[in-house]
Amino acid sequence: MKLRNGLLLVGVLLVVLLAACSGGNEESAGSESKAGGDSSEGEKVLNFLSPEVIPAMDPSLATDETSFVTLAATMEGLYRLDENAEPVGGMATDHEVSEDGLTWTFNLREDAKWSNGDPVTAHDFVYAWQRAVNPDTGSEYGPYMMNGVIKNATAISTGELPVEDLGVTAEDDYTLVVELENPTAYFESLTTFGTFYPLNQAFVEEQGDNFATSSETLLSNGPYSIEEWTSTSNSWELAKNDSYWDAETVQMDKITFEVVKDPTTAVQLYEEGTVDRADLTSDLVDQYSTHEDYLVSPDTFVYFIKFNQTANEALANTNIRAAISKAFDKEALVSEILNNGSLVANGLIPADFTPMPDSGEDFRAVSGDLVTYDLEAAQEHWEAGLEELGTDSVSLELLADDDETTKLMVEYIANQLNTNLPGLELNIKQVPKEQRLDLDTSMNYEVQISRWGPDFLDPFTYMNLWTTDSGNNMMGYSNPEYDALVEATATELATDNVARYENFLEAEKILFEDAAIAPIYQSSRAQLVSPKVEGVNVNPFGGTYEYKWANIKE
Incomplete structure (x- = not known):
């Protein structure tokens, strides 16, 4: 995630394949934390940390993990994910699907209200979906999630049709009808x-440009409302939303968040009993791996290097990109620098994410290692690239987030590349994540450390990033053969999952033959988690954490 153009998910069972990404609760046996518990006012409170401010609370503009986690806590769609990552009733009580799979009719609950007392109706969904795909909104995810799925979304997002032609209508206040471009079994x-x-709509338009910039310019229809927050806040609170239709299920009165970028500070706060969860960097893993609250959770985020082929003549050269892709030791990175259970990534689709529909074998195992650390091959590519460019040196800037873990990683990668590729000068530029996302969107970078977490359990969530017109591409990469293979999985092959996966296998190979991106690693989270914390679900896609069922063990 930061998580855009066309999408189809067909014949994929919503089964979580990673044990630690199975939507299970974040629980740990061990000593009791002093943080979570009753406050002096008798409230049930959990205290967590965030490595960054919230980049966006506008659902149409959000593109990153922190934003989507917070949105999931404060808002609710037609359905939400339960502890097994299965969709359960949200604003919708149930739905019907036409025989051809193209028309979905959702029946909405009549007791759902916004935090200002207004009822939540089908019209709210029509407005939000039209707004997300409207090119005037500037949404990246709207076109990504809807193009090729919702009827007419592609033509609307490119300005060829008005937003009113989107295949979503309110039959009445509590009946939403959605028309799809192709059968999409995963649409629920x-x-x-x-x-x-x-x-x-009335609230959003009343706020104008101020919408979603502070607690006062937001409405909630989910388990919590966000309090004490502005777009630059380093702290905020999730407060139980008494207007939520299922408020009696919500056990926490409050969940607080504080931005702390330094892992050592985070651990100190945990040890003091100030917070209930702390992420660990490699040096802290060695220190705390035997701690009774220590927990490692593998996930499906894949980190990679993006090459902006429009920003620098060298980056438009396939040999230069291939050289960089193969010139740093990823095994040393995950074992020594990260040291948190992360895995080397030698492809795009993560391990243990999705099985082949015919054999059940893991996609990653079938596709194999496509980009490995190979210094000899890297230097051959480098020399060939320099010769093609008619130069003996290349200077590039590496863009990355400014958190401590990323700092260690980029310093390592930059050192490896500058050492292993003679004539390369790679300079580091670290900025807050929100700024990096803006620079990515405007393509104002040369080389960038980025990552992607899946939005659904299908290879399309990764493969569609790099089609020519994808809003995630943002690096000038284009291969018509790749485009055709990926787009066919959402159209003529929509109901043939075996053929779809064969296309994905072929497309992934093309992506790395072109050295479009350089895979780095598949992440894991090493944390200290208070044994008092229960009911915080970890999702395999979408917002990482689900706080609706959060509670404190008695």
Whole structure:
């Protein structure tokens, strides 16, 4: 995630394949933390940390993990994910699907209200979805999630049709009808995602440009409301939303968040009992791996290097990109620098993410290692690239987030590349994540450390990033053969899952033959988690954490 153009998910069972990404609760046996518990006012409170401010609370504009996690806590779509990552009733009580799979009719609950008392209606979904795909909104996820899925979304997002032609209508206040471009068996799960949340049109238009910039300019229809927050806040609170239709299920009165970028500070706060969860960097893993609250959770985020082929003549050269892709030791990175259970990534689709529909074998195992550390091959590519460019040196800037873990990683990668590729000068530029996302969107970078977490359990969520017109591409990469293979999985092959996966296998190979991106690693989270914390679900796609069922063990 940061998580855009066309999408189809067909014949994929919503089964979580990673044990630690199975939507299980974040629980740990061990000593009791002093943080979570009753406050002096008798409230049930959990205290967590965030490595960054919230980049966006506008569902149409959100593109990153932190934003989607917070949106999932404060808002609710037609469905939401339960502890097993299965869709359960949200604003919708149930739905019907036409025989051809193209028309979905959702029946909405009549007791759902916005935090200002307004009812949540089908019209709120129509407005929000039209707004997300409207080119005037500037949404990246709207076109990504809807193009090729919702009828007419592609033509609307490119300005060829008015937003009113989008295949979503309110039959009445509590009946939403959605028309799809192609049969999409996974569409129910897709409706749990943040881009598909409803919006109160009157409120949004009343706020104008101030919408979603502070607690006062937001409405909630989910388990919590966000309090004490502005777009630059380093702290905020999730407060139980008494207007939520299922408020009696919500056990926490409050969940607080504080931005702490330094892992050592985070651990100190945990040890003091100030917070209930702390992420660990490699040096801290060695220190705390035997701690009774220590927990490692593998996930499906894949980190990679993006090459902006439009920003630098050298980056438009396939040999230069291939050289960089193969010139740093990823095994040393995950074992020594990260040291948190992360895995080397030698392809795009993560390990243990999705099985082949015919054999059940893991996609990653079938596709194999496509980009490995190979210094000899890297230097051959480098020399060939320099010769093609008619130069003996290349200077590039590496863009990355400014958190401590990323700092260690980029310093390592830059050192490896500058050492292993004679004539390369790679300079580091670290900025807050929100700024990096803006620079990515405007393609104002040369080389960038980025990552992607899946929005649904299908290879399309990764493969569609790099089609020519994808809003995630943002690096000038284009291969018509790749485009055709990926787009066919959402059209003529929509109901043939075996053929779809064969296309994905072929397309992934093309992506790395072109050295479009350089895979780095598949992440894991090493944390200290208070044994008092229960009911915080970890999702395999979408917002990482689900706080609706959060509670404190007695």
